[in-house]
Amino acid sequence: xxxxxxxxxxxxxxxxxxxxxxxxxxxxxxxxxxxxxxxxxxxxxxxxxxxxxxxxxxxxxxxxxxxxxxxxxxxxxxxxxxxxxxxxxxxxxxxxxxxxxxxxxxxxxxxxxxxxxxxxxxxxxxxxxxxxxxxxxxxxxxxxxxxxxxxxxxxxxxxxxxxxxxxxxxxxxxxxxxxxxxxxxxxxxxxxxxxxxxxxxxxxxxxxxxxxxxxxxxxxxxxxxxxxxxxxxxxxxxxxxxxxxxxxxxxxxxxxxxxxxxxxxxxxxxxxxxxxxxxxxxxxxxxxxxxxxxxxxxxxxxxxxxxxxxxxxxxxxxxxxxxxxxxxxxxxxxxxxxxxxxxxxxxxxxxxxxxxx
Amino acid sequence: xxxxxxxxxxxxxxxxxxxxxxxxxxxxxxxxxxxxxxxxxxxxxxxxxxxxxxxxxxxxxxxxxxxxxxxxxxxxxxxxxxxxxxxxxxxxxxxxxxxxxxxxxxxxxxxxxxxxxxxxxxxxxxxxxxxxxxxxxxxxxxxxxxxxxxxxxxxxxxxxxxxxxxxxxxxxxxxxxxxxxxxxxxxxxxxxxxxxxxxxxxxxxxxxxxxxxxxxxxxxxxxxxxxxxxxxxxxxxxxxxxxxxxxxxxxxxxxxxxxxxxxxxxxxxxxxxxxxxxxxxxxxxxxxxxxxxxxxxxxxxxxxxxxxxxxxxxxxxxxxxxxxxxxxxxxxxxxxxxxxxxxxxxxxxxxxxxxxx
Numbered sequence: 204x205x206x207x208x209x210x211x212x213x214x215x216x217x218x219x220x221x222x223x224x225x226x227x228x229x230x231x232x233x234x235x236x237x238x239x240x241x242x243x244x245x246x247x248x249x250x251x252x253x254x255x256x257x258x259x260x261x262x263x264x265x266x267x268x269x270x271x272x273x274x275x276x277x278x279x280x281x282x283x284x285x286x287x288x289x290x291x292x293x294x295x296x297x298x299x300x301x302x303x304x305x306x307x308x309x310x311x312x313x314x315x316x317x318x319x320x321x322x323x324x325x326x327x328x329x330x331x332x333x334x335x336x337x338x339x340x341x342x343x344x345x346x347x348x349x350x351x352x353x354x355x356x357x358x359x360x361x362x363x364x365x366x367x368x369x370x371x372x373x374x375x376x377x378x379x380x381x382x383x384x385x386x387x388x389x390x391x392x393x394x395x396x397x398x399x400x401x402x403x404x405x406x407x408x409x410x411x412x413x414x415x416x417x418x419x420x421x422x423x424x425x426x427x428x429x430x431x432x433x434x435x436x437x438x439x440x441x442x443x444x445x446x447x448x449x450x451x452x453x454x455x456x457x458x459x460x461x462x463x464x465x466x467x468x469x470x471x472x473x474x475x476x477x478x479x480x481x482x483x484x485x486x487x488x489x490x491x492x493x494x495x496x497x498x499x500x501x502x503x504x505x506x507x508x509x510x511x512x513x514x515x516x517x518x519x520x521x522x523x524x525x526x527x528x529x530x531x532x533x534x535x536x537x538x539x540x541x542x543x544x545x546x547x548x549x550x551x552x553x554x555x556x557x558x559x560x
Numbered sequence: 561x562x563x564x565x566x567x568x569x570x571x572x573x574x575x576x577x578x579x580x581x582x583x584x585x586x587x588x589x590x591x592x593x594x595x596x597x598x599x600x601x602x603x604x605x606x607x608x609x610x611x612x613x614x615x616x617x618x619x620x621x622x623x624x625x626x627x628x629x630x631x632x633x634x635x636x637x638x639x640x641x642x643x644x645x646x647x648x649x650x651x652x653x654x655x656x657x658x659x660x661x662x663x664x665x666x667x668x669x670x671x672x673x674x675x676x677x678x679x680x681x682x683x684x685x686x687x688x689x690x691x692x693x694x695x696x697x698x699x700x701x702x703x704x705x706x707x708x709x710x711x712x713x714x715x716x717x718x719x720x721x722x723x724x725x726x727x728x729x730x731x732x733x734x735x736x737x738x739x740x741x742x743x744x745x746x747x748x749x750x751x752x753x754x755x756x757x758x759x760x761x762x763x764x765x766x767x768x769x770x771x772x773x774x775x776x777x778x779x780x781x782x783x784x785x786x787x788x789x790x791x792x793x794x795x796x797x798x799x800x801x802x803x804x805x806x807x808x809x810x811x812x813x814x815x816x817x818x819x820x821x822x823x824x825x826x827x828x829x830x831x832x833x834x835x836x837x838x839x840x841x842x843x844x845x846x847x848x849x850x851x852x853x854x855x856x857x858x859x860x861x862x863x864x865x866x867x868x869x870x871x872x873x874x875x876x877x878x879x880x881x882x883x884x885x886x887x888x889x890x891x892x893x894x895x896x897x898x899x900x901x902x903x904x905x906x907x908x909x910x911x912x913x914x915x916x917x
Contacts (some may be wrong), residue, residue, distance in 0.1 A: 378863070379864065380863075380864050380867060380900065383862065383864035383865075384867030387864065387868035387872060388867060388868045388872070427821070429841075429842075430841040430842060430844070430862055430894075433841075464784070464821060465842070466823060466824040467823040467824065467842060467843070467844065484786075484787040484790075485784070485787060486824070487787075487788050487789070487824065505740065505786075505787055505790070507735065507736065507737050507740035507741060507744065508744055510737060510740065510744060511744035511745045512745055515745070541735060
């Protein structure tokens, strides 16, 4: 379905409508609890898979603004989420930086010319690479047209550490041995890489905001692979510099920080200065709420909980809502929705947050 | 090298010698800091790789007691560790339970007939499967003969949750979606599976002790994939029942518990009742020491730190030793040593702990 004609579910908003997602992201109590799902425009949706099949290459899919808009809007119509997140990938920054990126079926991202030494890092671009990412900005334009203000649109980028991991490892890695090897043996070269990525990432997020996204999120998925002291030395300053740059340009646009598998770093994430801190399911909500009373959080249901029957999902959400009380909170999973998740269970999650079931 | 003739490095111990590893495991201050390395008998050692090549199948290698003894002793001679850990695999329990296990080159363990429903769980054996694991016990005998008391021998088993993950997922998994799906949708069947595994695991560890191992460790590598409340409901009772059973039979044999990626569960691990709690690098040593003054810990250097040059490894170990002070502590990495680790760096780690460099 091309969504330029809104379906019945997307009624025009009244002029006085205030989006619950934006209210909560600004730390104010929303009229009803807002919810979106990481990777909500994705493989668990049959309509997404239909569009995906049109492209032999995943990158070509990301580079087709019409189809980006189509799958970005799908979960708004089909699941009822309160925000759309632009369909794209954190690795779109790599080709403009000179890296030969390919998404290999069944294997994931592969970088055919990984960065392994100081010379390769020095040769990387030091300024923004926005000019090569016009297809992303066109996708934002078309999505905004299709959403027509029904829900806010979230843009995103990877955290410098997470993006660096693919550049150095040459793909996904269970250990990050090469990136950490560089970090521990040649910290100067490592920091140069992260500084360049922080500059590029900050400029990229700012351009997304200029193009009209209503909020941005930084996905630092692999931050939990580090010890707390290594995170503080090797990652925190670079992520903070991205956030500070975006803040200086767009002080009013909500910024979400998300990391996975790092429950002991919660205090550090709060100190990064984002408006919203995403939590994975390893963080205990009552403790997080107690320790950081003024911080808006996002999350944190285990994505595997969506394999339970809907009535158990509903019971679990009600239990979590009782913990959150009237606190501004953005409901989400603790990580991306899994491809084998039943669609009706994703819908049950959203409806339970909304108090509809 | 067959090690029935001890090399020069393994001098006979005097009768009054007290093993630092056992002292620390019993919570007493050892004469010098003891150190061993998870997966120390493994792929980073050229001599291990030579022996490994004799067997097309990894399981056949595990089933050859002479070769098990040979590779178990290698790191004692070549790296200078203070304890040997039996070369084996946590999944040796699976074939006696009727599971068709294969280690596929480049892919890891594959279970060709995974357990997916209550009927399959009911059909699993409910008592011990020790009679089918004689090759393990013969390996223990030959290793003890070769070690000749030079260092203690550690036996091990997987935690019931971690072993169950392979049985249900059919192999390694990044998400544990099938196991968690079973857990959240059919908790009764899930608990039956874990109860059976706890019984089998407890009996297996007891038989290892009967055969002469000096300590045992429970490797619950995937426990960090759960939220704290799910860990407490779905894993803790079963791991505790294994520990309680071993304790009741062998109250004086030190028992180590290790889990990965679960820093917020530290207090729960302490409550399991093991003598030693293994820490991965996500736990901050000063905080762990402060919060649990009476608990002996093991760990917790990031295995990737062994890719730094030896002088940096030495500096890092000295920094960690200053934190530990005179506290009984068992030095180790926070997870298994990685196959690409330079041997001289593993040796530098051990020598730095010993204060030799």
